[in-house]
Amino acid sequence: MKFSTVLAAALLASSAFIATAQAQEQVNLTWQMWGDEKDAALWKSLADLVTEEYPNITVTAQISGWTDYWTRLPVLASSGQIGDLVAMQSMRMPSFYSILEPLDAHFASDGFDVSAFETSIIAGLGHDGTQYALPYDVGPWMVYYNRDRFAEAGVAEPALDWTFDDFKAAAQKLTEGENYGYAVQAFDFVAGPVALGAEYFNDANQFDVTNPGYVDAVGKFVDLVAVDKTSPVFASGAGAITGSGRFAAGTAAMYIDGPWVLQQTKDSVDFNIGVAPLPRGEGESRFITAGSGWGISATSAHKEEAYKALQVLTGPKAAEILASAGRALPGRLAEQKFWYDVAAKDVAGTHEVLDYMFAHSTPFRLNEYWNEFENLITQYMPLALNGDSTTEAVLGDIQNQLPF
Amino acid sequence: MASVTIRNAVKAYGPLQVLHGVSVAARDGEFVVLVGPSGCGKSTLLRMIAGLESITDGEIDIGGRVVNELEPKERDIAMVFQSYALYPHMTVRDNMAFSLKLSRKSKQEIENEVRRAAEILALEPLLDRYPRQLSGGQRQRVAMGRAIVRHPAVFLFDEPLSNLDAKLRVQMRGEIKALHSRLRATMIYVTHDQMEAMTMADRIVVMRAGKIEQIGSPLEIYDNPSNSFVGGFIGSPSMNFVDGTVVEEGGRLVLRDVGGTLWPLGSKARAYVGRQVQVGIRPEHIRLVEGGIAASVLNIEPTGAETHLQVEVGGQPIVVVVHDRLAAEVGAAVGIEADPDRVTLFDQQTGVRLS
């Protein structure tokens, strides 16, 4: 053979080799996530799972603080710097679905079955019937209570279907001297009234917070503070967090939060804690849930790889890691037991409570103005809580400014 | 109008003493000038009279009452500052009326006083101007006007002419003197310029390093300085000083200076024969004569009316004032003669006047 022919053949062969190598090129995905220093190691171990499964894919987590994450996200999205994998919370899905890639087509392509996940959170991470993210955790809002204080005051621990009157009676009995029976927070005026059967939306999914049912339900909680003085007032600057602080300090016997703080609460307090469903009204119990998950950015350059990574991140092994670390009550039903065994270990009855709540879950109704609504609650409720205004007037003020 | 008496005034800033027990008495209506080199304490003394500085020890007496503890406004004084200190945000009229407004005088009274002062000082066309629109001389007059309207017992001047040019200074000197004769007020005037002191004062107080060297009328101080410092300070060009020993030579009393030159002395020197003295000779008491003490001309300064000659006698520079034009050249040899009766003897060590 002529030398040039040999050379040409060699080049051809090597380019084919390179071509096949190209098919397995290294892809590095950026993963926008929130968390603190403790979480960083956890997210890294999940990222490593992806690389174990798909050696050509590496995932790098970009971690921000919780508040920072939501401030940065729209800015990153509009400036085109958003990562490939994006963490999303069900409550913010109506505002942000537009930056995420619809997943239904991807599910169809490999026959992915979402029934392994808890139904309410799958619904929560979708919008208008399209799925935008897969969940890594889920949980309803529930009542955390101080078992030691209950025992001291001789109050019976809550039953699964306890009513608001039971709740109020307990709060009153537990309020003594410097200690309160309950510490109200801003979100209680969403989760609480829903549990009592009220609705804050009308049928067109628009805000209607002045309907008598909602005003009445909110008023019940307001009176616990303003009239019965069983809870301290929160200031509008800090409406979301003061309750947990008081509970952990032992100065409030009950407060409302989700299972996502169970582990850290249990570890940081020096008394026994218990959990209970939210009190119901006249009718059946119903509970809203929320959770977080991950989606693929609509502008990602590596959607295929991101989808593969997503499946690993929300897969059973990852769920087990998160559950065993007590970090998340998985959206995957089968792996939830790992969480019960770890995070809820010394908190008796957690399994029953959560089973009950998931069995009675109701969709968490949201629209794109949800963020404003929450801010307005935090801003205006203190007026009703310290008696400066009535529940009706405050809710009227809030309604006036929605939607805008 | 009132007299001002200072008895043993002492001023110390912590451990640093700037006035060492000074006593001066200014009679009612007198124009007293405090003069001396920088740092002698004259301004401090004036400010102590005004009440702007506290007095460490001693007494200050204005019009018979001791004012040590009184605020400036209670001492019935007025002061004209070197920098004029006119309130820049007020018109001339308001500047002059300020103190009257503070003492709640009626509008009519204020108007009258201001007009009167403006007349005296020729300030009428300037009444509505601001200080920044005035020249130095005009500002000085406004400052004086501000003092006049108060009808104080004593006027205090703190080097008021130092910021003016030479010609204006001469003019203002005359104006202040005229003001004094018109108002017949007690005025205490501080300056470092001995010419101002000589031309304006009824009495001069010469100060040095926190002490009073001599108090007297201008001519008294000029003719009979109490020590060599006063002699050298008052008079321009200043007094010539020659060190030497008093000897009697051939029936004459002479001073043999360090260079060997013999200076004739008057009969008053007889008591000091054999003594080492410092002789002070005023430039205008030296004449150029043929056959006088040998001197060579170093420098000639014709002022128009006089000629100031700097000559060298045996290595020592001597200034001679000749009341006429002189045709001489630098380096020329001349003979000089000092009037022996006008010569002053000072002790070489202490500077105190001997005769």
Add this chain to the structure above:
Amino acid sequence: MTAINDVTEVTGSQKRSRWGSRLDRREGRTAFFFLLPGLIGMVLFLVVPIIASVVLSFTNWKLLGTPQFVGISNYVRLFTADPQFWPVLRNTLFFTAEYLVLNIVISLGLAVWISSLKVGQRWFRVVFFLPTFTPGIAVAIVWMLIFAPGGFFDFVMRSMSIAMPNMLTDQTLAMQAVIIVSLWAGVGYNTVLFNAALDMVPQSYLEAARIDGANAWQRFWKIRLPLISPTLFFGTVMTAITSLQVFDQIYVMTRGGPGNATATLGYAIYQRGFQNFQMGYASTIAWVMFAMIMALTAVQFWLQRKWVHYDN
């Protein structure tokens, strides 16, 4: 260049002026290049964003997606349909008025007091200036914890048996809490500024005033105050401009609440733009704020003619 050279040769009589202008031009070019870095920075970070903001105020941009032109409907909505605008405007003006007056009075008082001290002047200047370079957010957080229900302030009031509603949950007191925090943080700057100006008043004026019979109060009111009026004017204008934009304290301490007691223009811009993602509307509010600041500054400059005495 050659063309100019030629002309210079030809028009000999005009040579001098041409030479002068050529030199000027060269100097001008050099100056331009020296100014260029600063100019680029100013255009990029000041002029362009300002123009962008004007343009945005005529759109309904929601931060995600593309802006759409809506004409003046944002402005119309702001002035006629938004129930929050007038309370917000009122709050802003109220805060500015009270804060400005208190700030100037307190800082002037402190400045006068410091200049009257015999010892420790420098020490007190530093002490009062310290809050100025503490980050505003940090200051606001600490004060929020002090004023929070059950916090330190409530504790002190309780132990002194003074019955008082909590500062942050009471509608009238919340604004006062914001003002207190703002004063604590802002007074120091003006104090040092006015103190420096007071010290620059020549002693001789004050001595002349003492002799003229003015007591300390009269000396202050009639001599020192007029003579520091340029600095006072500067301090007032700057304080007014920054106080119309108040944000940090409100964001940390009250989030505009309780109710809308502390909702101000600055906070409204943040809320609409970054919490509710209505960037176009937020830009509208920003321009209304800009117009207000301009108006207030113009008023102050007009007042300056009567009240401020300049030396030249």
